[in-house]
Amino acid sequence: MLDERSHTLLQTDPMKIYRAKRDAAHLAVTSKYAILGFISSGTYGRVYKAQSVGSDSVMYAIKKFKPDKEGDVVTYTGISQSAIREIALNREISHENVVSLKEVILEDKSIYMVFDYAEHDFLQVIHHYSQTLRIQIQSQVLKSLIYQLLNGLVYLHSTHILHRDLKPANILITASGVVKIGDLGLARLIYQPLQPLFAGDKIVVTIWYRAPELLMGAKHYNKAIDCWAVGCVFAELASLRPIFKGEEAKLDSKKNVPFQRDQLLKIFEVLGTPDDKEWPGVRDMLEYQNMKRLDPYQNRLAEWCQSRIRSQQGHELLRQLFAYDPDKRLMAKEALMHRWFQEDPRPTWKSVAITPFISLLLCDANAGLIYTYTTVDSVFQYVPTHQLPPQRRITQDEAPSMMGVPAPTQPQTQPQVPAAHIHVQGQHLSQQSQANLSQQSKPGSTTSFASVSAGVGPTQGYTTGQGGTSRKKARIA
Amino acid sequence: MATDFWASSHYKRWIVDRVTLREARADDLQYVDDPEYFTYFSVFFANVITKLGKKLGFRQRVIATAIVFFRRFYLKNLYCETEPFIVIAACCYLAGKAEESPMHIKNVVAEARLFFSQQPYGVKSFPSDNSKLAEMEFYLVADLECDLTIFHPYRTLMALCEKESSGDLMTEAGEVGVCTDDGPRYWGTGEGQLELPDEALQLAWSIINDTYRSDLCLLYPPHLLAITALYLTLVLHGPTGDLIQQKSLPASSDSNSPRRSSRQASTSSLGSKRTPQDYIGFFAGLNVSMPLIATIAQEMIALYSIWERYREDVDSTTTQPLAGSPYSATTQGSSKRTLSDSRSGSHSRVGTPVEGMDEPRKAEEAGVITPALLLRVLTRMRETRLSDLVAHSGTGRPVAINKMLERTQAAG
Numbered sequence: 001m002l003d004e005r006s007h008t009l010l011q012t013d014p015m016k017i018y019r020a021k022r023d024a025a026h027l028a029v030t031s032k033y034a035i036l037g038f039i040s041s042g043t044y045g046r047v048y049k050a051q052s053v054g055s056d057s058v059m060y061a062i063k064k065f066k067p068d069k070e071g072d073v074v075t076y077t078g079i080s081q082s083a084i085r086e087i088a089l090n091r092e093i094s095h096e097n098v099v100s101l102k103e104v105i106l107e108d109k110s111i112y113m114v115f116d117y118a119e120h121d122f123l124q125v126i127h128h129y130s131q132t133l134r135i136q137i138q139s140q141v142l143k144s145l146i147y148q149l150l151n152g153l154v155y156l157h158s159t160h161i162l163h164r165d166l167k168p169a170n171i172l173i174t175a176s177g178v179v180k181i182g183d184l185g186l187a188r189l190i191y192q193p194l195q196p197l198f199a200g201d202k203i204v205v206t207i208w209y210r211a212p213e214l215l216m217g218a219k220h221y222n223k224a225i226d227c228w229a230v231g232c233v234f235a236e237l238a239s240l241r242p243i244f245k246g247e248e249a250k251l252d253s254k255k256n257v258p259f260q261r262d263q264l265l266k267i268f269e270v271l272g273t274p275d276d277k278e279w280p281g282v283r284d285m286l287e288y289q290n291m292k293r294l295d296p297y298q299n300r301l302a303e304w305c306q307s308r309i310r311s312q313q314g315h316e317l318l319r320q321l322f323a324y325d326p327d328k329r330l331m332a333k334e335a336l337m338h339r340w341f342q343e344d345p346r347p348t349w350k351s352v353a354i355t356p357f358i359s360l361l362l363c364d365a366n367a368g369l370i371y372t373y374t375t376v377d378s379v380f381q382y383v384p385t386h387q388l389p390p391q392r393r394i395t396q397d398e399a400p401s402m403m404g405v406p407a408p409t410q411p412q413t414q415p416q417v418p419a420a421h422i423h424v425q426g427q428h429l430s431q432q433s434q435a436n437l438s439q440q441s442k443p444g445s446t447t448s449f450a451s452v453s454a455g456v457g458p459t460q461g462y463t464t465g466q467g468g469t470s471r472k473k474a475r476i477a
Numbered sequence: 478m479a480t481d482f483w484a485s486s487h488y489k490r491w492i493v494d495r496v497t498l499r500e501a502r503a504d505d506l507q508y509v510d511d512p513e514y515f516t517y518f519s520v521f522f523a524n525v526i527t528k529l530g531k532k533l534g535f536r537q538r539v540i541a542t543a544i545v546f547f548r549r550f551y552l553k554n555l556y557c558e559t560e561p562f563i564v565i566a567a568c569c570y571l572a573g574k575a576e577e578s579p580m581h582i583k584n585v586v587a588e589a590r591l592f593f594s595q596q597p598y599g600v601k602s603f604p605s606d607n608s609k610l611a612e613m614e615f616y617l618v619a620d621l622e623c624d625l626t627i628f629h630p631y632r633t634l635m636a637l638c639e640k641e642s643s644g645d646l647m648t649e650a651g652e653v654g655v656c657t658d659d660g661p662r663y664w665g666t667g668e669g670q671l672e673l674p675d676e677a678l679q680l681a682w683s684i685i686n687d688t689y690r691s692d693l694c695l696l697y698p699p700h701l702l703a704i705t706a707l708y709l710t711l712v713l714h715g716p717t718g719d720l721i722q723q724k725s726l727p728a729s730s731d732s733n734s735p736r737r738s739s740r741q742a743s744t745s746s747l748g749s750k751r752t753p754q755d756y757i758g759f760f761a762g763l764n765v766s767m768p769l770i771a772t773i774a775q776e777m778i779a780l781y782s783i784w785e786r787y788r789e790d791v792d793s794t795t796t797q798p799l800a801g802s803p804y805s806a807t808t809q810g811s812s813k814r815t816l817s818d819s820r821s822g823s824h825s826r827v828g829t830p831v832e833g834m835d836e837p838r839k840a841e842e843a844g845v846i847t848p849a850l851l852l853r854v855l856t857r858m859r860e861t862r863l864s865d866l867v868a869h870s871g872t873g874r875p876v877a878i879n880k881m882l883e884r885t886q887a888a889g
Contacts, residue, residue, distance in 0.1 A: 011602045012602065019612075079615070084574040088626050106616075188577065
C-alpha cells in the first residue's frame with residue numbers, strides 16, 4: 001500500500017506532515033510587526049519596540065526569548081519554566097494596571113511575546129527627576145504612582161499571583177500616564193501549589209527589594225514579599241535612590257544560598273534590628289543565629305521619612321509596608337485603602353474631576369446643577385509639560401537580531417542624546433560615587449548612564465550580569 | 478484567575494460543543510469503519526498518559542492537565558496525520574511545567590521511550606533526541622494557543638466536601654498541596670459543605686478520574702463534572718444511599734422543619750453518632766442547573782456501558798489479571814482507582830484466567846476492544862492517509878509529500 005519512502009517517513013519522522021501543515025499556516029512575526037528598535041535585554045532575551053503592520057499601527061513591545069543553543073546551533077531544548085509561567089499567567093490576566101499581552105508567537109525555535117507598549121517606567125522617572133529635573137517627585141505624582149501600583153498588585157494578589165520581582169525597572173507607565181506592572185517572568189500562582197514555593201526557585205526578588213523573611217531563609221512566604229517591595233519602591237521614588245542598597249552575597253559553588261549580611265544590615269540601619277516581640281517567627285528562621293551576631297540598630301524610619309515623604313500618613317504607610325513580621329505587614333488591599341491616599345493631594349486615578357454646569361436646555365426645575373464628569377487617569381496629570389519624562393530611547397540592535405538589518409552594516413550613527421537614554425540593560429542610576437568601577441557597556445547599550453549624565457555628579461551605571469554591585473537576581477528554575 | 482473560572486481562557490476559549498467535536502474527527506472518520514473507535518481511543522490514550530504520568534511521579538492534577546492538553550490538541554489535529562505517542566510525551570512534559578512540577582526533558586524522553594517500547598505499544602520510532610520532544614512541545618504550545626492554565630473538578634470536589642477524617646486521600650490525590658490561602662468559589666453561594674465518608678469521597682474522585690477518559694472535560698465546566706460525580710456517588714454508593722433513604726423519610730413527613738446546614742450537621746456528628754444531612758437541600762443550594770447535571774450523569778453512565786467492551790489486561794501475562802486495573806495503574810493506592818475498576822471485578826472480567834498467547838485475538842473476536850486492536854486501527858489510518866496524500870499527486874509519486882517536505886526543509 002505504501003511505498004518505501006512513505007513508510008520510512010512514518011517510522012523516522014511521523015510528525016513531518018503535521019509540522020509542514022503548521023509551518024505553512026504560520027504568519028511570521030515580521031509580517032505582522034515592523035521592528036522599530038531595540039529597547040533592552042536581560043537574562044531572558046531581548047525586548048524590541050515594534051509597530052503593527054496595517055491600518056492600526058499600534059506600538060508594541062516584543063519580548064523575544066533567547067533561543068537555546070548547543071554550541072552555535074540554535075536548537076530546541078524545551079521551553080523554560082519561567083517562560084511557561086509568564087505565558088500561562090499573562091494569558092489569563094486582564095487589568096488596567098497590569099501590562100497586557102497581545103499575543104504569543106512561536107516561530108523558528110524562538111518565542112515572541114507581544115505586549116502593549118509602555119513609554120516610561122519607574123526607573124526612568126526616578127532618573128528623570130534626579131538627573132534632569134533635579135527635584136523631588138511631586139507628592140501628587142508620587143502618590144498616584146504608588147496608588148496605581150497597589151491597584152495592580154491588588155488584582156494580581158486577588159488572582160493568587162505573586163509577582164516576586166517588583167522593582168522600578170519592572171513597573172511601567174504608558175504614554176497616557178497609566179501605571180502597568182510588567183515582567184511576570186518570575187511570577188507564579190500560589191493557589192494550592194503541588195510543591196512548596198521554595199522547591200521551585202531558591203532565590204526570588206532582586207536583592208534591594210527582597211523582604212526580610214526571604215533574607216532570613218524562609219521556606220514559606222506569601223504575598224507579603226510583594227508588599228515589602230512596594231515599600232522599597234515607594235521609598236525609592238520619594239528619595240530618588242534605593243533605600244536598602246545592599247551588596248548581594250553570591251551563591252557558592254554548590255549553589256547554596258548564602259546569608260545576605262549586607263542587605264540585612266542596610267535594612268536594620270533604617271528599621272532597626274527586629275526583635276522577637278515584633279516578629280515572633282524570627283527565632284525559628286534559618287539565619288536567626290547569623291542575624292544575632294550583627295550589631296544592633298535602632299529604628300530611625302521616622303527620621304528617614306521626615307525630609308523625604310513630608311506626610312505623617314505617608315510615613316505611616318511606609319512603616320506598615322515595612323513591618324518585619326509578614327503577617328503584620330500591610331496587604332496590598334489594605335494599603336490601597338490607606339489614609340495617605342485620602343488626604344490631599346489625592347492620587348490621580350479614576351478620580352473624578354467635577355465641573356458644575358448649569359443646565360439651560362433642560363427646563364426641569366429639579367435639574368438645577370448638572371455635573372460633567374471626566375476621569376483623570378494620568379499620573380502626570382498636573383505635571384507641567386516641560387517636566388514630563390522623555391520617550392523611551394530605542395537603539396539599533398548589535399546582537400543577531402530580529403531587526404532584519406545585519407549588525408555590521410549598521411554602524412552606531414545615532415546621536416547620543418543625554419538624559420534621554422534611560423532604559424538600557426537594566427542599568428540603574430545611583431548618586432553614590434563609586435568611581436572605582438569603570439563604566440560598562442554591553443551589546444545593545446550604546447552608552448552607559450555614566451556618560452549621559454555628565455555634569456550632574458558622579459554616577460555609576462551598572463549592568464546586570466556583571467561584577468560589582470549588581471541587582472541581578474538568580475533565576476534557578 | 479486561579480479562582481475565577483468565568484474569566485479564564487478555559488471557559489472563554491476551550492469549552493466546546495458536540496458539533497465542534499464531531500468536526501474535529503470528520504477527516505479521521507474516513508479511515509475507520511466505526512466511529513466508536515474514537516471513543517476507545519479516548520480511553521486508551523488517557524490511560525497511556527496516566528501511566529506515563531505515574532512513571533514520571535506526577536500527581537493526579539498534573540496527569541489531568543496533560544490529558545486536557547492532549548484533547549485540545551486533537552480538537553485541531555487528526556489522528557491519521559500525527560503520532561500520538563510523541564504528542565503524549567510532550568503533553569506530559571508541558572503539564573509538569575504548567576502545574577509547577579517540572580521534570581527534566583531527558584527524564585521524560587527516557588521514561589517515554591522505555592515505556593512506549595513495551596507491549597502493547599511497541600513504539601520503535603520514539604526519538605531518543607531531546608530536541609525532538611522539545612520541538613513537539615513548541616508546536617503543542619502553539620496549538621494550545623498558549624492557554625496553559627487548566628481548571629479541574631478535583632478542586633470543586635474538595636471545596637464541596639468536608640472530609641470525615643483527615644486521611645491521606647487529599648495529599649495522595651495531589652489536588653491540595655500546601656494551601657497558603659483559600660480563594661472563594663467561582664459559582665454558587667460559596668457556602669455549605671457536604672460531609673461524606675472517605676469511601677464515598679474516593680468514589681467521587683474516581684468518577685472524576687473516569688471523566689478524563691472521554692471528551693467530557695472539553696464539553697463541560699469542571700465544577701459541573703464535580704457536582705455530577707458527587708451526585709452519582711450519592712446514588713451509587715450503597716451506605717451513603719442508605720443515609721439518604723433514612724433522611725428522606727422523616728424529611729417528607731416533616732417538611733416544615735428548616736433546612737439544616739451541612740456545617741451544623743458536621744459539627745454535631747463529631748461523635749460516632751451521625752446526623753443525617755440534607756442532601757437535596759445541598760444540591761439545591763449549589764445554584765446549578767440540576768437538569769444539566771442529570772444530562773451529564775446520563776452521558777457518564779453511557780460511557781461506562783461503552784467501556785464494558787474495552788479491556789487492557791487481556792495480553793498481560795500476570796497471574797492476577799483482575800486485581801489490577803484495566804484503566805490505570807493501581808499501585809499508588811485506592812484513591813487512584815476508578816469506578817470502572819470496582820465495577821469490572823464483578824462483570825465481564827470475572828473468570829477470565831490467563832489462557833495463553835492467543836487470548837487477545839479471542840477477545841477481539843468476541844467483540845472486545847483491546848489496545849492492540851486500537852493500535853492496528855491507528856496504524857492503518859495513518860498509512861492510508863499517507864498513501865491518499867501521495868495518490869492525490871496523480872502521478873503515483875509522492876509529489877504532495879515531497880512538496881511538504883521541501884517546504885519544511887526550506888523553513889529549516
